[in-house]
Amino acid sequence: MAYALQQLINGISLGMIYGLIAVGYTMVYGIIGMINFAHGDIFMVGAFVALIAMVMLVSGGIMDGPAAILLVLAISMAFTALYGWTVERVAYRPLRGSFRLAPLISAIGMSIVLQNFVQVSQGARPKPIEPQVIGGIELMREGEFVVQLSYMQMLIIGTTLAALVVFTWLVTKTPLGRAMRACEQDRKMANLLGIDTDRTISLTFVIGAALAAVAATLYLLRYGVADFFMGFIVGVKAFTAAVLGGIGSLPGAVLGGLLIGLIETFWSAYFSVQYKDVAAFSILALTLIFLPTGLLGRQDVEKV
Template sequence: MPRPALPSFALLACVLLLLTGCGVDSEQAALCRKLIPAFDSGPITQVDAAETSGDEPSVRLTYQADGVVHWIDCRFGGRFFDERRHELVAVATDRTGTLTDTQFTMLRVWARLPYARIGLPPDSTAPRPAAGPRDWGPLLFFLQQVINAATVACVYGLLALGYTLVYGILGQINLAMGELTMIGAMVTAMGVAALGMAGLGSMPLAVLGVLATVMAFTAVQGWTMDKLVFQRLRRVHSHTPLIAAVGLSVAYQEGMRLLHGARDWWPAPILADRHELFSDGTFTVTALTSQGVILLMTAGLYALLWAIMQRTAFGRAHRACADDVEAAELVGVDVDRTVSTTFAVGGALAAAAGAVIALYYGGVNFYTGYLVGFKALAAAVVGGIGSVPGAMLGGALLGLVETFWSAYFAIAYKDIVAFGLLTLFLIYRPHGLLGKDRSRGD
């Protein structure tokens, strides 16, 4: 079979690069949207973003609050390729006009954003770090993106583990796994809000208790999903299980929307202390306490999963079913129980990914798991779906690609790049980096 010509892919890459010069910077729009609750406390719906004309880059968000249309205009210090594209230099709304310096300062305090992202100069009386070689700036910026990518990789890696466990034992993809992440994110946001009202939001043990409860709740959801739907379709050799998964996904989305509305939930940030790691006087590499906690949690969950798969009866049963379901049944393995437990473990991992989204990124709603679920599936395929190490490797790779594209090119096109990467792997290495080629059987 002839291989596609390389110039066609080079042409595609050129087209993608040309597209980066147009459209609204979605990261600027996301930063601007986080400021809306400072002016409207009610549910926010129908948010539309547009780039306004002018010498300085500006994003205007038009939204509805309590049935009334409002807008907020955020002006930034740079565009897609500029270093200052995250610096907010002015804010205006339809009711207040352009904010005064005092109002702008209060907005910075309310949003808990450092001056570098809100456009305020540092305290002139504070000692400034000694200026180092300016050649270190690009390297420090690169290092900052690696730190940022680690958190994204944790989200994709945890959810990709859920996909790969189910696929490894059934050979089928559960497209409703992203909605389990959405449930985990929504329930985490509600639990953290309840802790805040009880005055326990700053207690790490209380937050850990919420995380454990959410993972247990979503594990039950995964177990129930298999018992009520997929177990009845176990021996159906058609696309019926895939269609059923799509139906489950839509049902979860609409059910959550009807129960809790379409509003975004913004949990109060926890462990948000910022630590300066390196600086050359012009650029400072920083990391949040929460980023370190997320890395430790992901590593701990991965180590626990490895121990379960290698040292427990369930792990041995899972490996046996993944090798040959019929042979596993012949030697006495309870296949139905093993598969249901796999769905429960996958649901718990998906909930952990949702908790990271809620506590670190915020802004969760009934639609949170849709795109994240497809990206995690892409990560699982790139790493080798069916391979547990491959799921984490694929999540890390996708997180790096997405973050670095957002840092150096137009963030609005990061999804095109992510799914373009998936397409290339499906063409040239369909079994992924660490997956097994099952095309000829064993």
Template sequence: MSEFSLYLLQQLINGLTIGSTYALIAIGYTMVYGIIGMINFAHGEIYMIGSYITFIVIAGLMSMGIVSLPIILIIALVVAMFMASTYGWAVERVAYRPLRGTNRLIPLISAIGMSIFLQNAVGISQGFRDVALPPMVTGGWALGNPADFEVTISYMQVIIFAVTFVTMTLLTLFISKSRMGRACRACAEDLGMTNLLGINTNKVIALTFIIGAALAAIAGLLLGLYYGVVNPFVGFIAGLKAFTAAVLGGIGSIPGAVLGGLILGVTEAMTAAFFPSEYKDVVAFGLLITILLFRPSGLLGKPEIEKV
């Protein structure tokens, strides 16, 4: 293969890595929107909190003298998912549920307020500056001839792919097969009717926030380790990107969120391959606007059918 195509392959791999983490976060937006028609703007902050908890747990375990990498990562993952889910649940309970049934704009404002609140609460307790972690997962595979261009897949990237794939598979099984998943789909179609059939829809809504937060925490762990750095504001831009991914794929659709995330990640990486990397956001959001102009419901979203 030529040097150029190897370079493209490298960018594709990098793009899919970032894209799959966008997809993990985007699912939280899309599930909540699918059920209560609300954009949870504090979702990016849950991702940021997941990153912080990962860093704290890793630092804690290392100071206790635990050196086994798999053990550290698994404990960090479990703790981050649990803590972030608690945050996700609490945010819904405190800031959104009391406002349900009011004008749509009101929970949206509440969500923006929650987002700023969480950014600053974490900033005050953990400091507003970057917190760095030494690389935990190092090394990787190199393909191609070292003399001209080498395509590398780092072990961290492999972990990101593997964890994302397993998570998505489990989520799909949960939604399509389990009893609660069935209730989630019913709520997404007709919340009022689901309620009328005697299902406690508040529980189902709380569950979607918990699942979304747990997935965001997984993304927080993966991207935190990938970049090795976190600050209280990383949730803002990651949340915006994931929201874009959800809209791009068709908000309300879980496969759409995954597709949107991957497309966005690859687009960014490919743009960075040819232009100065500052252009990647310009192209990514330009793509979003273009797709929405021609397909307002997103790639996999179904067009709203007028109810008679």
């Protein structure tokens, strides 16, 4: 019982990170109907920005503690949002009126560019950091096994929930959110009604990249390592979470992230860790066989 409870806590904290990244996938798909395959590498860039900022602040003795983590988070969000804006301007906007395969190819090319840029500028070796948030709260004890909710896991869950609350408010209560929902329903009609669709799409990429930066900073603090290829694996899992929850559904992205995190964690705990990714993708395949639109997805209506 205690072991299962510990794995549940671990799975929820990991799933929260996947859910944040999956929101970026589903936002872009909801507005322009395309999958941003460079989003995983935007996450990777956010991790390296956070790593550089952390080394400069903490190792240099400039700042330490919670204030340093908040500043690192803000710096990572700002710079990663700029990368997200650049991806939209370079890889998507020039090809928006082209055939549907062209932006997909362009996004894959941008993913390769970002990977090689980080590899050349930061090196190919993994970059470890010292743990910045240590300790936790003991929840229960069963023999010698202790169930612990670490402060890092509390930070992940709290930060993720706060980010999702702010994002939900932004989408549902602000003019930008109304413009985003209008573009999702009918981009051409929204443009005719005076909505700046180019600006709305750019801000969507910016917000998605900022959420990826939050996930990247939390991932770096939790696992203590970053490398130039990390965006591919994590990005594929977050994309799987978005599809599992229902691509285009924001609650579905978060639900899918939690499910992927729980599946991966419990499989690693009770079965062979080498096959945890196979388990997650198998669940995805079974879900799509019986629910082709995902758990919370909806059927697309063809506009004529």
